[in-house]
Amino acid sequence: MTHERPTDRVRRYLQDEFDRPDLADGTRLPTVRQLARRLNVGVATVHTVLKQLAGEGRIRTQVGNGTFLVASLQRSRPATFRIALNLPVVDLSPSAAWGGRIMQGIIRAAARNPRSVMIMPLEHGNLSSEQLAEELIAERSEVDALILLPAATARTEEAQAAYERDGKPVVFINPPVANATTNFVSADFYDAGHWLGRAWRETGRRRAVFLSIRLADSVSAQLECSGLMTGFDAPHHADAAFTTLSVQSVAEEDGYRTMMGYLDRCGAPPDAVFCSGDHLALGALRALQMRRLDVPGQVSVVGATGADLAGTPCPQLTRLAQPFREMSEAAVEMVCARIEQKGAALPGRVLPTPFIGGATTRPQENERLGIGPRHNGFLQSGEEHAACK
Numbered sequence: 001m002t003h004e005r006p007t008d009r010v011r012r013y014l015q016d017e018f019d020r021p022d023l024a025d026g027t028r029l030p031t032v033r034q035l036a037r038r039l040n041v042g043v044a045t046v047h048t049v050l051k052q053l054a055g056e057g058r059i060r061t062q063v064g065n066g067t068f069l070v071a072s073l074q075r076s077r078p079a080t081f082r083i084a085l086n087l088p089v090v091d092l093s094p095s096a097a098w099g100g101r102i103m104q105g106i107i108r109a110a111a112r113n114p115r116s117v118m119i120m121p122l123e124h125g126n127l128s129s130e131q132l133a134e135e136l137i138a139e140r141s142e143v144d145a146l147i148l149l150p151a152a153t154a155r156t157e158e159a160q161a162a163y164e165r166d167g168k169p170v171v172f173i174n175p176p177v178a179n180a181t182t183n184f185v186s187a188d189f190y191d192a193g194h195w196l197g198r199a200w201r202e203t204g205r206r207r208a209v210f211l212s213i214r215l216a217d218s219v220s221a222q223l224e225c226s227g228l229m230t231g232f233d234a235p236h237h238a239d240a241a242f243t244t245l246s247v248q249s250v251a252e253e254d255g256y257r258t259m260m261g262y263l264d265r266c267g268a269p270p271d272a273v274f275c276s277g278d279h280l281a282l283g284a285l286r287a288l289q290m291r292r293l294d295v296p297g298q299v300s301v302v303g304a305t306g307a308d309l310a311g312t313p314c315p316q317l318t319r320l321a322q323p324f325r326e327m328s329e330a331a332v333e334m335v336c337a338r339i340e341q342k343g344a345a346l347p348g349r350v351l352p353t354p355f356i357g358g359a360t361t362r363p364q365e366n367e368r369l370g371i372g373p374r375h376n377g378f379l380q381s382g383e384e385h386a387a388c389k
Contacts, residue, residue, distance in 0.1 A: 027068065028066045028069075029059065029066070055337070080116040081335075082144050083145045085103060085121045086122055098322075101324045105328025133158070147171050147331050147332075148176075150172075150219070160176070167342075169183070169339055171334045171335040171338065174219055175223075175348065182345040182348055186348065186351065189220045190226060191227060192304070194230050195231060196228055196369065197229065197231020197233070198232075199368035200231075201237075203368070205271045208272040208273075209262070209273045210229075210244045211245045212244070212276035213247055213248070220304075224274070245258050251280075252283040255282065256283035259284040270299060273288070273299060275304060276304050277307075278303035278309060278319050279305075281301050282303075301361075302320075303317055304319060316357045316359035317388070318369075320356075321353065321354050334346055354370055
């Protein structure tokens with residue numbers, strides 16, 4: 001006779017319970033200790049199986065209340081999960097390009113998902129961000145859930161609350177607040193900023209500038225800035241300085257104008273510049289070059305988007321490579337799991353975010369940032385640097 005593993009025994013017992021016709025959706029299951037005693041297994045074994053079943057959407061757990069049955073997938077799963085998606089206002093700005101890459105990734109991820117998933121981008125025409133939020137709230141009666149891209153509107157929280165109140169789970173791209181712990185997927189902005197600050201500190205940079213839209217308007221920028229400050233550790237070094245500069249948008253021209261203004265009034269130019277957008281970094285780079293400052297010899301310049309910069313003056317700009325595909329797939333998986341688990345909160349996912357490029361940071365900085373020599377845009381020794389002109 002084949003020996004049955006304890007986890008298999010627990011799973012078989014619960015599977016038989018699920019198939020009982022007298023059990024309805026929401027039926028409370030026995031406690032973990034009751035199941036352990038009944039099946040002569042350890043409590044940890046029961047916990048393991050329950051965790052697996054929760055991940056499959058078969059049960060849901062409410063802290064302090066117990067574990068409850070979710071009706072069989074055949075009976076409870078809708079033919080199609082309809083998921084709303086807000087989009088940036090249509091324009092040619094870098095921020096819209098970022099949103100477009102996420103949108104395309106989500107649509108592709110939905111097509112590959114084993115469930116039947118329909119992504120429903122909100123038609124927005126020329127709506128303002130406030131009008132877009134209002135339309136998004138009105139849309140909730142037509143969908144099962146919402147994936148919410150960052151939006152500079154005071155009504156984001158209102159939209160989230162309306163969806164969740166109606167049993168329509170919300171998953172955020174990027175944390176909605178800096179200390180969020182659930183229901184989001186994100187690049188690892190804090191750690192990336194931290195490692196960049198350390199690399200600069202360890203290679204002799206002493207005057208760092210963080211260039212971004214207003215920190216109050218961007219959680220990702222808040223995380224980048226706080227990580228950079230921690231890694232650079234300026235307060236504990238008398239010879240170090242850290243400055244934040246605000247811009248109106250992430251467009252290249254705003255980066256150029258803001259950096260030129262700063263160079264006009266600062267006593268000593270920065271030797272390290274981190275920008276919350278790649279096009280901001282291109283603008284800052286242009287300003288530094290106009291003032292005949294050598295990049296990367298005198299000044300390092302780093303962006304944070306991971307945009308395709310082919311056709312720009314610096315296609316190998318050093319920058320974060322935000323994991324667009326992985327973020328999109330994780331968002332679709334998380335929102336589907338939240339639907340199946342009746343809106344249960346799920347831990348946020350922060351995805352590894354490497355650096356790429358290497359043309360606007362020195363080789364010793366690239367080594368610390370994990371940018372290999374075949375990916376950093378440098379030519380052989382003695383040749384002109386061709387990645388940025």
